[in-house]
């Protein structure tokens with residue numbers, strides 16, 4: 001067998017593992033607005049972070065194949081707490097409050113920021129943070145601030161582009177290349193970039209496969 005065939009087989013296996021991983025139960029089980037309300041650490045956690053309105057809750061719904069598991073916003077800044085979803089019996093997905101929503105009061109922003117930072121730094125079972133970036137806009141300075149923080153705290157993260165359906169065909173390559181180049185210099189960034197659309201189910205199977213690979217690496 002050639003190495004290409006092996007690679008293809010591995011990719012197919014991971015996609016199947018990813019499909020199975022998300023084919024079972026998915027349930028909301030905890031919400032935390034302050035650190036002392038975090039649920040006990042159990043299994044592996046994977047967090048979804050990103051600017052307000054980037055599509056975090058929608059992507060969690062797309063991954064789990066449930067339209068109403070995580071609440072999708074009609075107004076930005078909707079998710080104001082860490083929401084925990086148990087997927088199968090080995091893993092939890094964590095829907096994080098969005099950052100960078102200007103209309104929210106300063107005191108509230110500070111409270112969220114401190115909650116998010118403490119959670120990200122102090123959670124031993126947090127295997128990876130998916131940092132969602134709107135494919136139409138690319139990396140904004142507020143995103144690079146967050147990536148700087150994750151690099152500094154050595155929290156493993158992977159960038160996932162959202163709303164890929166809204167990108168014109170000719171824009172995809174250059175958008176991906178630009179972000180890939182920016183990530184190459186970042187120590188805690190996982191190199192694979194995934195383009196998704198919750199609306200069109202684009203890249204959702206790839207993201208499930210990335211989660212399956214992560215769990216396999218962790219021996220979970």
Ligand SMILES: Nc1nc2c(ncn2[C@@H]2O[C@H](COP(=O)(O)OP(=O)(O)OP(=O)(O)O)[C@@H](O)[C@H]2O)c(=O)[nH]1
Pocket residue numbers: 050051052053054055056057058059071072073074075076077078079080097098099162163164165166196197198199200
């Ligand atoms: N075109 C398009 N719109 C999307 C997609 N995913 C989400 N949206 C829209 O973007 C808006 C925000 O989606 P959410 O999933 O609530 O975003 P969020 O990041 O959880 O937002 P906050 O909780 O407020 O931080 C909603 O109007 C969604 O319908 C997508 O793949 N394509």
Ligand SMILES: [Mg+2]
Pocket residue numbers: 056057058071072073078079095
């Ligand atoms: Mg949300």
